Amino acid sequence: MADGSYTVLAGGTDFYPARAGGLGGRPPESKVLDITALEGLRGIAEEGDSLRIGALTTWSDLLHAPLPPYFAALKLAAREVGGVQIQNAGTLCGNLCNASPAADGVPPLLALDAEVELASQAGARRLALDDFILGNRQTAKRPDELVTALHIPKLSARARSTFLKLGARKYLVISIVMAALLIDLDDKGNVSKARVAVGSCAARALRLPAVEAALEGRPFDEDLLPRIGDEQLDPLTPIDDIRGTADYRREAAVALLRRGVEALLSQEAA
């Protein structure tokens, strides 16, 4: 790969539609490197303080893996990636490399503080996911690099997460807005950690530090709901398109974030 002229093929669920011209993808004449035979790149394993998700791990692999409760958001997103056939073929890392603003996997992985592991002849490096996806279909991956894994830092057993996707139909839909929320609690039941990410509202999914700050250090109860508001959406730059207007996206983002907190509260109560 060192000469950088290859397009890497894994699940192919974005590659083939793009090549057919539907999404204005890479030119068809580029050489293709199919990495699907590299069994060592597939699977989920514990590695010290983190979990390592190999680059060829599919959405279905993830759904069937026994994982801690804070992976709930990622599993909910996994069920939203196309249909089951797509989930059987498509990989988490492929979803990141494709870098669609509406990639279902990105908000939950941002909330999980995922790091992307890259390898090349020059050696391996890791990038925070937030530094890996740079914009609409742009990543920090150099042409000579291969994404080899994701690393997810472990959290306490009390950590919980959820994911909400809003679309104009139930299944197989590109989202209008989506939100992932992850919350960890301290011994007093206060929010010790809040990580919140919203997708389809900017060129890439983004964490919302103002929302996180509004939640952290507070008792984990319904008083959190009114603390989430439009004024905290600042990093988002939604656009008008056929799926919705920018104003609608902002309203919907606030509604989804509040519902996400409600969902986590009802889980805690159960």
Add this chain to the structure above:
Amino acid sequence: MSVALNREGKLTLYNGAVDIGQGSNTIMAQIAADALGLPVQEMRVVMGDTALTADAGKTSASRQTFISGKAAELAGRDLRAQILRLANAGEDARLELKDGELHVHDGVEVRSLDLAELPEDARGDVLCGSGTFDPPTSPLDGNGQGDPYATYGFAAQIAEVEVDLDLGTVKVLRMAAAHDVGRAVNPTLVEGQIHGGIAQGLGLALMEEYLPGRTENLHDYLIPTFGDMPEITSILVEDPEPLGPYGAKGVGEHSLIATAPAIFGGVYQATGLRLTGTPATPDRVRAALREAGIV
């Protein structure tokens, strides 16, 4: 339409009505078999073969069951009349195909027709019944009066919907659909037509929008998925259509037409909002709710 028997006792319906998934192959075979008086499972169907079948017109406007179905009935009756004449049997005689032989049971008598003795026609058949039907219509006069169509469909549908006021999403929970089909030749297929029409009507109401150059694919042009469909209760009303085969008439687009108004009526009942444009996508519903001062 024609129904024919060959020397081996094989029964064939030459059916020019094109089945585009709605099930007209089954309907035509059922009607022709009933009119002939032989079991439908004996009927082989040749569909839409220009060398073998007559032109039955297009599959549209809920017309095939009514029009081609009537022709299929007449074809079946014609073949039956020919067989009864050859067997010198009465109207009430019972036909039986067994091991390639045709038996005519007339009272206590059984007469067998030796099909192998009869001359073959161009399609290799020895007996052929035909039927045509062109429904009586008249053009509209200067006052707009006349009978442009020989029959009409009648339907009533009720939708139960849930409107999310924060997000503007509309979920259709249940749909009751009552359709006057004249006579349900095949109730399962009628329900299939109703379900399919409701799926199309739900798409019209809530998501389908063709924007040239923009929604020319199936990820931007959304059609309903299984998860968008309501629970459906179909009510088949059988008020015989005098011109139709066994009183039947078609049920193609009727459930499509009634669905979007029923959904929008449900949204009005739930929220007080009168929607006036399709598709009512979440952002448009939310904007309309705001404009109407409901949220």
